[in-house]
Amino acid sequence: MRLSEIARKIEELKKSRRAVILAHNYQIPEVQDIADYVGDSLELAVKAIECEADVIIFAGVSFMAEMAAVLNPDKTVLHPEPDARCPLADFLPPSMVREYRSKYPKAPVVLYVNSLLESKICADYVVTSAAACRLVSKLEDEVVMFGPDKNLANYVEEVTGKEIIVLPPYGHCPVHEYALSIYYVNKALELYEREDPVLIVHPEVSKDVRRLASHVGSTSQMLKIIEEIDKKRTILIGTEEGLTYRARRLHNDRRIVPVNPRAVCIDMKKISLLSILRSLERLKYRVQIDPDKARKAREIIETSIEIMRR
């Protein structure tokens, strides 16, 4: 079936099923194009709550679809590719959270949203990369446990000045750690040297890469930062390559290039137009969360939002 034919069928089914498609900024171009909303995990979670649809198709990795299901117990949340998982989340099983808790009983546990649901419900707070520093700075505690991303934990420590116990000390996103290492960043800076490049990066990159960057932020913050950069300068995007497509769509008068076009999250890329069509046709794969776990996760998320509002 041609892509245009698949897209047409998706549009028809979206109407008959009263469905919306939410797509993460790292999705492939045709998925971003057919989505009703494109954004980072927080923006999509908010859209999932606000939208009037009966069915939500979540084009992202499994923890994102789970979060949409947790926050929308009355809606049908479908994940077209249940195998699309985040390897960063797998670094921190719930048993490890419990182990750290018994080792450091006084320090609260703050988890990045890129974590397993079972681990989240063992935590005190859950944050996105955009909100991590804000939440930790508002806590009264001077020693805080943070996981599972060691680079984001290190960034939070730098910005807030608090002591961060990283759980585990080796958790990382393979895309940001290896495909966006200092080697590739230096190569890109050299390649675009004549264009006076501005490097903007995600906080999941390593500390040495962060040091070279003009701006550090979540994907949504990176998209906003672009507006403030001198139009004559080339913007180097230091995150998964999918954000470059989104950034170019939003800022088509700018020269925007990825640090490494091979910085690809293979899990994010598992979702295709065809898998979205099959998902809508068969109403599969439904994300079902144990009601007790969902309630506990909602409580933790609500407490986290409450702290950030203070």
Ligand code: SF4
């Ligand atoms: S880019 Fe990294 S953190 Fe994001 S979903 Fe892929 S593996 Fe996980």
